[in-house]
Amino acid sequence: MRPLAYVISLKSAEARRRAVAERLGAAGVAFEIFDAVDGRGFEVEAQPVYDGPRRRALYGHDMVGGEIGCLLSHKAILEKVVRDRSGPALVFEDDILLHPYFGAVVDGLMAHQDRWELVRFFGDAKTLRQRQRPLLDLGHGFWMTRLMTVPGGAGAYIVSETGAAKLLKHLEKTPFPIDTLMGRPWLTGVDNLMVRPGLAVQDQALGSDIGDGRFVSHREIARNASLGRKITIGLRRLGENVGTRGAFWSAAPGDYLRARQAKV
Numbered sequence: 621m622r623p624l625a626y627v628i629s630l631k632s633a634e635a636r637r638r639a640v641a642e643r644l645g646a647a648g649v650a651f652e653i654f655d656a657v658d659g660r661g662f663e664v665e666a667q668p669v670y671d672g673p674r675r676r677a678l679y680g681h682d683m684v685g686g687e688i689g690c691l692l693s694h695k696a697i698l699e700k701v702v703r704d705r706s707g708p709a710l711v712f713e714d715d716i717l718l719h720p721y722f723g724a725v726v727d728g729l730m731a732h733q734d735r736w737e738l739v740r741f742f743g744d745a746k747t748l749r750q751r752q753r754p755l756l757d758l759g760h761g762f763w764m765t766r767l768m769t770v771p772g773g774a775g776a777y778i779v780s781e782t783g784a785a786k787l788l789k790h791l792e793k794t795p796f797p798i799d800t801l802m803g804r805p806w807l808t809g810v811d812n813l814m815v816r817p818g819l820a821v822q823d824q825a826l827g828s829d830i831g832d833g834r835f836v837s838h839r840e841i842a843r844n845a846s847l848g849r850k851i852t853i854g855l856r857r858l859g860e861n862v863g864t865r866g867a868f869w870s871a872a873p874g875d876y877l878r879a880r881q882a883k884v
Contacts, residue, residue, distance in 0.1 A: 622726055623778065625651040625710035626700075628693045630658055636714040639823075648723050649710065654697060659689020668793070669695070675795035678856040680849055687797045694774060694798040695791045698784040705781060708733065712820075713775040719819045721760045728758035729778060729815075735878070737783030738802065738810045739764060742773035743818020752816055753868070755875055765816045766875065768868035770860055774799035776820035786810045806863035811871065 625644060629637050637653055644651045662685035665672050670688055675681075694711065701709045708730070719725075722741075729739060735756055752765035774797075779787075786809050790801055805812040 622649065622723065622730065623708045623710050624706075625649050625712055626654045626697045627651050627712045627714055628654050628656045628690075628697070629714035630656045633714060640712070640714045640716070643716075643718060644712075647718050647720075649718075651710075651712075654693065657689040657692040657696070659685040659687070659692065661685060662688055664688060669791065671793045671795040677849065677852045678795055680853050683795075683797060690774075691791070691794070691798045695788070698779065698788050698791070701779060701784040702781055702788065708778055708780045709784075710778050711774075711776070715823045716776045716820045717823050718776075721762065722819050724760055725758045725762045725815060725819055726778065728756075728762070729764065732756055733780065736764065736778075736811065736813050737780045737786065739778050739813045739815060740773065740802065741776040741778075741815050741819040742821070743814060743816055744821070747814070748817060751868075752814065753872070753875055754816075755813070755879070758815065761817070762819070763816050765814050766868060766871060767812055767814050768864055770800070770803040770864055772799050772803070773822075774802055775822055777802070783810050804860075804863065805867040812864075812867060 627637075627640055627644070629640070641651075641653075659667075664670060664682055664685055667688050669692060670683060672682060675683060690713075697709070697711055710726070729736065747767070747769075751768040753768075754763045754765050756764040758764055787801065790796075790808055794801060796804070801808065802810070803812060
């Protein structure tokens, strides 16, 4: 049985809601619209969930209100998954486009629920070029893989109750957007898993409800940052490189053992 999908969408986004309802209906995905938290007008520093000092130390700039609203929306769904105890859930943002084999691949994941806690479905050309370890043949040319990088994107994923609970432990107060947190398995303990090739892409024609203020170039940060902050930012980037590779290679023995058992 396919899990229910929660679609994060602003109340005012009527056209988006109609479009995503048509797409999910055509894909045979049962869904509920989940009213998004609109953070665009937030006073960022006043939000209890946001660790501003740590964010600025690690990145050299603040998150924007839209990012915090997005984070709170995903957090509310993760809390619901844990509270309802009804099994895994699909989570979508309202600007996704799904591959025609989406339903069949999700069926493959559901047949092996013991193999994953969180699987993200975005997979652009850049992600496909990154090093990945095949873990599970999902049919139709799709594989569940372990990715050795820090991918972005939380617009389409499936999460188990245990995966949701692990993420929530790090969402009481955080310096990270939700997609960045999902890509830090060395911090959360949740495997960084993907489907290759990707099953979902963002509809670029719709634009973003979060806003482009979150995109700050490394060059601009370096120009404005103090020496101490430049050092902190550099250490954060080094830690990410070490963390991604450490998580990838430390999981190799278990991945190999499960692959051997699957062939028996």
